[in-house]
Amino acid sequence: MVGQRGIEVKTTEQIQAMRKAGLVVAEALIAMGEAVRAGVRTADLDAVARTVLADNGAVSSFLNYGAQWGIAPYPATVCISVNEVVVHGIPGDRVLADGDIVSVDFGAIVDGWHGDAARTFIVGGRTDPEAADLVEITRKAMWDGVAAVATAKRVGDISGAIQASADHCGRRVGIVREYTGHGIGSAMHQNPDVPNFGYARRGPRLSAGMCLAIEPIFTLGSPGTVELDDEWTAVTDDGSWAAHWENTVAITQDGIWVLTELDGGRAELAARGVVIDELG
Template sequence: MFRRSVYKKPAQLRGMVAPGEITAAALDAVAEAIRPGVTTLELDRIAEEAITARGAHSNFQLVPGYSHTVCVSVNEQVVHGIPTERVLEAGDIVSVDCGAETPEGWNGDSARTFIVPGEAADPSLVAQRQELSDVTRGSMWAGIAALASSSHLGQVGAVIQDHIEANPLPSTGQPAGILRDYVGHGIGRKMHEEPTLFHYATPGRGAEIKPGLCICVEPMMTAGSDEVFVEDDDWTITTVDGSSGAHWEHSVAVHAGGIWVLTAPDGGAEALASYGVTPVPIP
């Protein structure tokens, strides 16, 4: 049984709006800066400036042992990559995970995957990376849309897996690999709260979806095997077979009137339209 405290009151849901908007603004700033020649550490600085300029601070820096504003994972790295002096090249696939906490103590968390523009050495690899990002993003939106009609989080995980299996990568003919040990999570006063959201079908029903739930939907996928390892920095998660990784994430609020994607500028309206779901602002 999940604690009742994971479900937020209307006033608390309203407090979640600002950190979501700030997190989205930071990722917008990163998106504008993605190009060949930029370092992942520069992206970290850009995100931090965007967050602090809006009166908030990075919640990633509150994680014990982590001192950066974002995680930047490149090519075979799937998630939790540490910003460094690594220079991005045309055709790289780059996942940027970011979060902000307001002075009131509410949190946002979101991730996007980018393909570095420009003429790349291997166009076919770039095409495969774009396929991977697209199907990962699509699975996230399918899961978010499912929040509007499902009763439990287990149904959402099954929808995400169904999307992946129904949309194999054209370049390989195989579904993307779903990371099994890295999950979605509740969000609120802390960046990581209960309940857990698995991005695949599980025997359990999972937490009840009802007004007050704030959940991060964040599928992490690979273009090959789902087997990964932790690099020597004790953070970066990398594919064993060297295949590319992708990571998309949004923070979503469920309220009495519907759902609202806290880290999307339009609440998710454009992406959710194809699912027949209209997001409703938190009153």
């Protein structure tokens, strides 16, 4: 069902179907995280994702994305963004090195329903402390945004929570504005946009049946980005490093459910005073 502002509202059964896609995404991200180490090519991580999709009878949300709009179709099943790459890095022959930070963004379709999530991993144990802080600050902001969904009335309540997390993290980070969270369901990107900055009590109203991808992207410097000639890869305009975390969250009549976490988000949300609802 499509509600206000063209926002898709799901039934309980449809959210349960999205959970299946979310679990495939969670499994693939765990597998790719375990494969991240020095000497591995970014294309090798894409191969891991393809195997998880095949093993689960799932389809990539990303492969050939964009063709419907006449732009260069995305050529891989996962986005691998290393260091200064903000989003949409195309897997290839780039070899990971100790100290790199690697953002992995992945989506899967099961029975027509999408799941979408991202994680940022550290290669080896010698990453610059500022880069390690950036990864943790971004992860925390994502979870603060997810927790805000439990009580949010409008999209701006989530955006404000993410910005507040960044503003109070103890160091200055750039909040990327060109790329935002979004609605998700029978398509990967739907209304409403969920910016990572803004003010509470603004934006579209939230209601049970809505599903949102919450995804802050922070940098160690400028929040500005530049798109490379491949029409996909976006890098920071000053060469500073970026981190990206994302989860798909469902709003139900009884609470929220993080569809792309194996435990439904229970552990992280409990630490923030939020009790989740699991539908199955």
